[in-house]
Amino acid sequence: MVTYRNLRQDETLDPYDIVEALTGRKLPRPSSSLPSRSRPTSEGYDDLSDIRASAQAKQEGPKPDPQPEDLSVGCINPFALAENMVGHKIDRHSVTAVHVLQDTLQTDYEELFDMKHHSVLYAGLKLNEKECKAERLEEGEMKILNEKDLVTPDLSRLSKLGDLEEVGMKEIGNLRIKRAGIMNNKLHLILHANDVARTVCNREVTRTMNDFCLPFRREEREKESFTPPNSSWRDARDVLIMRNMRRSLVSEYNTHFDFRTRSREFHDMREFGHMRKFDDPIQGAMGNSWFVAALFSVFWSDPAMINRNTNLHHHMMRIDFEDHENRFRVKFHDKGGRNNNKTDTVEVDYNVPVNNSSEDFVYCRSSDGLAIWPSLYEKAFAKWIRGGNGDQPNKLDHSYYEEDFVDITEIYQGDPVKAMAQINGREPEYYFTSRHSANDLIGLVRMCSVNRRTICPMVAFTYATGRGMYRGCNLVANHAYSVLGWSSVGQGEKQYIIIRNPWGVTEPQGLTSYGGVLTRVEPEYWHPASLCDREGVMAIEVGAFKEYFACLGVTK
Incomplete structure (x- = not known):
């Protein structure tokens, strides 16, 4: 049902607002267009986007891009990994969870979520800086750290900067400074220790982390019967x-x-x-966000599948x-490439x-x-x-x-768009954000939605690294998200894409901030939110979506 806002006597229907609501695209307006104060806002016409008008027959939306040959999308869920390592639940709503993650994963919180920091959350993957994408590491490129590797030097006897050379920190003048400040005439420096103090990273992990997250089994007994640490x-x-x-x-x-x-x-x-x-x-405690996001997207758009x-x-x-x-019993469909097999029903x-x-x-x-x-x-x-x-x-x-x-x-990394097609048997379509405008992206989501909720499964994944963009668990580099729909209610001319983090976590307010992102989406803002667990469900303005995300995918 289409509803119209009651107009004042001095107001008229703006055809541009109607067409933009139908197509999900901004149109160039001539100077003779009505002044903004006399034009009705597009908010009253959002429901029109659900109607397959004849205008859409001439404008089918953006054309999909060629399917990439190999994608290695995936980021380990730090909360699930840390919980399995310590053996108890972590209060994910508390800021104290940040300290637990830092201590357990041996990495500063703000360096966990971007591949440029060689974070342990990308264990088994390496950053291709030229193409800004993740690639798989072979088993021979991974190193298992033991207690001896993680021993740190004794710093209790240091009294001046020159003493750092005695503990192995050479060329002090070239050490990178992470943070600096002066307080009460005291200079506080945080320096990168380089090789003096080793810690876990994408190429070097403890045996416990390896056995939780990676398929690299070093012993024949482990290959015959896989069981994660402290598990049954x-x-x-x-x-x-x-x-x-x-x-x-x-x-x-x-x-x-x-x-x-x-x-x-x-x-x-x-x-x-x-x-x-x-x-x-x-x-869970490995990097298969690509599969979990795809599974939820299919479930969200068509639960009967x-x-x-x-x-x-x-x-x-x-x-x-x-x-x-x-x-x-589950049936999966052959879509070619890696992480694939012939169409079959598995028991x-x-x-x-x-x-x-x-x-x-x-x-x-x-x-x-x-x-x-x-x-x-x-x-x-x-x-x-x-x-x-x-x-x-x-x-x-x-x-x-x-x-x-x-x-x-074995499914620690992969292609989230193809995974949706492997689950529901449809054909995958890829839309790389660098090749499409923001209006095209929001238009695609709206064309695949009814009542602002997707009826065709959609996922999106972020770039492998960014210009300081990925610094918290709301938006994570090389990570897959389910796309649930769109919204523009109460936001004027701004339009938002609704996404869900498969970690099921939304950061506490004030911990980190991202331009154009509304966290913890509630039903008052977006009504379909009442149909899902809202933890991890966010709204991202379409311009910010184009900046943070590398690709938007759909199966039809």
Whole structure:
């Protein structure tokens, strides 16, 4: 239904506003156009963009760019990795999480999210500075650090700058200064220690980090049966049942001591429709943001494409059924290149890696912790690609009834646009932002949306590095995001693209800031936000989107 704002007697409909609302593009206006104070704002015509008018038949939007031969998009989720390393949950809403990440990952927070700093979040990848993109490292290029490698020199006896040479810091005059300041006539310097104090990076990681995030197995025993550190393969349904039981016990305890309050809260939640199950996929402790973002994009635009039948009810009731029914089935489609195989339906059991301390899934999980299909999709995809490139024979073992400990880390980097096509069987289209205008990009999102929500799966990924742009976990270099739709409500002529970080995290306000980005999107601003877990959901102005993001992709 199209609605129009009531006009004053001295106002008239501006045809430019109508056409811009229909096409999602700005039009050049002649000088004879109505003055701005007499033109109605385009805000009242946003719904017109959902109508396939005849004008769109002549203007199909931008043409897709050629499909790239090889993409290595992916950034490790620092929160999931740190939580698995320390064995307990981190309060992601607190600023103190920054200190936990810095200490656990041995890297300053502002240097974690850009490949130019050689961050450990890009373990297994290297920066191609000429083309500003990430490339895979071979196993021989990676080094496993031990305790001896990370030992630092004794600095307690230093009394003057010249003493730094005695601990191995040569050519002091050439040391790079990270930060400098004067306070109370004292000069405070933070210098880069170079090779004197080694730390983890994209090429050098500890064995624990390697075993969590990378498929580089140095021993034959590790290659035969992959299990992450401090983890066990457990039936995801049993983990979920125990988790629900603990939550129920806590809920009953609270209800017993505060029945009136708890009952009123429960009634209010039901009345306002907040009793929802947010099973949005959240990335785990490796760099497969490309796959998790693609999985959520397909789920968001067409939930019926995703198999979420996990036989949980039968399992809870302990109902016996045939062995072949005790499997999770997913169909993936051949789209060529790396991380691919021939079109096939893959079956996996329900065992996934679970951290022994936190009892949380090591890798992909749902945002509410009450669904297991994201974990099973990730495992099934890793099993599907084990045959290698699409032009090689399929090496999948079709003995589906054998226990299968799939090395999930084999999908630590890849192509998010192609991944959507591998999930839903459609054709991928790539639109590199350097080749298209900001108006073309927002127009493409609007053409693929109904009621401001995408009906065709869309993803976007950032550049591998930037001019100081990527300094926090809201916008991350070489990282894939789901594109959920668009908005212009309350923003005048500004138009925003709605994106979701697969980490499911939005930074606390004031920690970092980005021009043109609205964090923590709420339903009051963008109504479809009420249909998903809003952590990690942001609105980015289309001009900023073109600056931060390298490519926008869609499957049709």
